[in-house]
Amino acid sequence: MATPTKIHLTPETAGVINLKLQTSETAAKTSELLQENHEQNHIFFNQEGFHNHIVHHLLTLYGLGASKSQIERAFKDNTNYQRPATAVKERVVEDMSNPDHFKKYLGKEKYYHDFLIFFQTEMEKKGWENTLKEFLFAGDERADDILGRMYAGFLHPIIHLGFGIEFKQPAIICEALAQACVHDLWTSKYLLAVEKAIQSNPPKPTSATIPGLLTAIRTDKKLSTAAEWNDGNKIRDGILVRAPSEMISYASQWVASPSTLKQQTVEMTNSAIYFTAAAQKPPKQVKFDFYYMHCVNSSIFFQTFFALPFLSEENKCRMLNFKVWLDLAMYASRRSPALLQEEISTYVPAKLPAETAVTNGHGTAKDTEWPGIFERLFEFGDDGHAVKLGRAVRNGEVVSEGFEGEGWCKVKGFMWEKIGNMVVDSVEAPGATWARSVGFDEAWEEYEDRPRMAQL
Incomplete structure (x- = not known):
């Protein structure tokens, strides 16, 4: 036991x-x-x-x-x-x-x-x-x-x-x-500051979505350029030093509610995968940001957390708020790169899919590319980040089912297996496994342009 x-x-x-x-x-x-x-x-x-x-x-x-x-x-x-x-x-x-x-x-x-x-x-x-x-x-x-x-x-x-x-x-x-x-402690200070801002000035009912806030952050020049390449920690030493009030203002516009908690949890999951996968820099080869990746890899656990019978609705909302507020700060901290959805939808996988059956905790999905993707990730020699990312993307596909019609649901349909292929192709491709701070030109200097096939 x-x-x-x-x-x-x-x-x-x-x-x-x-x-x-x-x-x-x-x-x-x-x-x-x-x-x-x-x-x-x-x-x-x-x-x-x-x-x-x-x-x-x-x-x-x-x-x-x-x-x-x-x-x-x-x-x-x-x-x-x-x-x-x-x-x-x-x-x-x-x-x-x-x-x-x-x-x-x-x-x-x-x-x-x-x-x-x-x-x-x-x-x-x-x-x-x-x-x-x-x-x-x-x-x-x-x-x-x-x-x-x-x-x-x-x-x-x-x-x-x-x-x-x-x-x-x-x-x-x-x-x-x-x-x-x-x-x-700095993460606690930021999250509690957002919470305090909401308590002192409760936001009006709003239709703010995570993708909408990502767009707003990108268009805010002060916030989107607050982090600098040489900052030791680009949230702590960049965002929260040069644009703290702006960051808190945007984060405080998104608040979880017990009545919509399930939908908002899926929104968090889908959005983390969206801004992580769509933050590319064509024609450079596809790579995933090392820091954004953690927003995806942590997203998989929130359904498990919220199934705990002892966890109050208030604490469930609080956990989800903290996650979303940190995701928004993480996006801003890499200089808020353009999110290119077409980089996902038009992606050409490097290898043909292995069409076998895959069983998951929610039933059986046949004739998908996931078995082949996972088998390649099993063989990839890293410390586990890559296979964790693949698992979290597959979870995003499972939990997003039924929400494809929502405006915030940016990743849907065939895009899930596209992202799965992007994950395994990117880590197998030449150069470092991950790009670091993708909104900076410096993050892409070591990477070659894509092979011609991947640009067709």
């Missing part, structure tokens, strides 16, 4: 998007590898805060139906550069139990494993649901602080939390909470 200290997968814990059913042997091996990572590795693989993605990578492969050998290879390729776990100080863990002392350890990566043990202890006493209610959703200063940090680090903590809940692994939920606690 999975516990706060023990990872235990079964073929039944397969996640929301599946290519094929898993085996007990693969479940056991994946559990073993994740347990090794849990016990032996830090959540950052260097002092600069670059994330350990082993959990994300292996669970994505496992959920989609990758083989045991493919999962073992992914682990082997990415375990040798991880930092070892740091020694836990019992005194620190005990001190964290004092709410007045807890906050002095926040934002310091050296306390990751202390936080991990602390949350395991809390979870063993209270269960994972009550632990999340207390430390993320209580609405007090501590919970607000940690919830905001969940969206830091380009959304890595909330991605980690999503994997823990989706695959029913309390130990990974503990990792997510500990990871959030050692991230910076």
Whole structure:
């Protein structure tokens, strides 16, 4: 049984998007590898805060139906550069139990494993649901602080939390909470500032959509050019320094409502995929922005979050607000590139599709290109970002069904498999795997123009 200290997968814990059913042997091996990572590795693989993605990578492969050998290879390729776990100080863990002392350890990566043990202890006493209610959703200063940090680090903590809940692994939920606690506070400050602006000046009923706000941000020259190439963090050091009021003004126009939460969740998912896929620079070869990609990769978990029976409607709306407000800031921070929908609709895949059956958590879709796309992503040698992106795009297709007639629904129909092919073609293409900050000309300097076929 999975516990706060023990990872235990079964073929039944397969996640929301599946290519094929898993085996007990693969479940056991994946559990073993994740347990090794849990016990032996830090959540950052260097002092600069670059994330350990082993959990994300292996669970994505496992959920989609990758083989045991493919999962073992992914682990082997990415375990040798991880930092070892740091020694836990019992005194620190005990001190964290004092709410007045807890906050002095926040934002310091050296306390990751202390936080991990602390949350395991809390979870063993209270269960994972009550632990999340207390430390993320209580609405007090501590919970607000940690919830905001969940969206830091380009959304890595909330991605980690999503994997823990989706695959029913309390130990990974503990990792997510500990990871959030050692991230910076600036994300919390921005999100809470938007929330405060809405509370002090509630917006009038509006038809503002995410695509509409993306267009408005792009046409606002002050905001769309606020980030500079040399900014260390283009949201923190660019947007929130040179155009904070403008950013808060646009973000505060989009507010989730309990009555439309399902539709707005799909809007968030569809829109994240839209601005990530459409931000291209022809005739350069198709590449995806490394930072926008995280907006897509985190989108897949919100249906899972909102299925939690203990989560109030207020907290569901709050989580979705935070996600959308950060997505809007992320778009602006890469200099708000033009979104070229025709780059998706006219895309010519590099390879012919493999037309086989794919089974997912919502039924069976036959004669699609997804099996071939995923098999190529299983073989791609990275740290898991690529296959996570493919899975999240496929999820976008599933959840967008029935909403194609909405004005905000920019990705629909045949465009989904086009984007799936764009993902795998782009990572297999020459040059770096990802473009970084696609609204800047500098982001595209190393990439060649597309082969003639892809421009027809």
